[in-house]
Amino acid sequence: GGLERRMGEELGVRARIVPVREGTTEIHRLQQVAAVAAARFVDMVVEEAGGTGAGEGGLVIGAAWGTTMSELSAALPVRRVPGATVVQLNGASDPLREGPSAGEVLARMGAALGARTIAFPVPAFFDRVATRRAMWSERSIGRVLAVARRARLAVFGVGSVEGALPSQVYAAGHLSRQDLAVARREEVVGDVCTVLLRADGSWGDIELNARATGPTPLQLARIPRRLCVVAGAGKARATLAALRARVATDLVIDDAAARAVLALATRKERA
Secondary structure, three states: OHHHHHHHHHHOOEEEEEOOOOOOOHHHHHHHHHHHHHHHHHHHHHHHHHOHHHOOOOOEEEEOOOHHHHHHHHOOOOOOOOOOEEEEOOOOOOOOOOOOOHHHHHHHHHHHHOOEEEOOOOOOEOOOHHHHHHHHOOHHHHHHHHHHHOOOEEEEEOEEOOOOOOOHHHHOOOOOHHHHHHHHHOOEEEEEOOEEEEOOOOOOOOHHHHHEOOOOHHHHOOOOEEEEEEOOHHHHHHHHHHHHOOOOOEEEEEHHHHHHHHHHHHHHHHO
């Protein structure tokens, strides 16, 4: 429809808009978007696996974790994709908190696609830049990163500093209170794969990103097809930042969130 066309024109993304009844609870809105996104994701997987582009070793799919990915993985239809591998794109291990775990997302994806899965056993953010540098030179971590570099398809949500459903990165203790204060001073509006973004899509000079474990928008852009999944108008600012950072080729989003993103995008240009 018109909304999808406008998203394409204004923001350069193939959008699939999910109509959600007004007054729907946030969790139900998320589930409706996740169901549509799960079907779209599986179609993309099958298309990529069927293409000659998979190369040797079969199709590699990069997946993030979080509240949205948890719902998407729970909604996946079973479609066997021989030779596929799902690799975790950003670290997550924080066993002290409840909430959707990266392991759960990977396991569900592996089960639905009949794919092998590769976890990324590092925290979402390191406490020190030096630790991240040291870990990145470890062979075991290097192997995971090497598989992730072969990904032809990525799927992820958008973390938002604001919004009704708190994003895992900010709510689950992955960042210290001090870090969050720094992020606010840096005018961070959200993240993709734990790489923090400002409203204009910039990320390179945000100090905390030197401790983040996920692929930067630049590294993500090397993956040919990138599906972003967003539910809730509370994520509008973070979503616009993500689209400005060019992280996504494809987007599944609810109608209210899509309208909010477009309103923000066009308001900025008039200002």
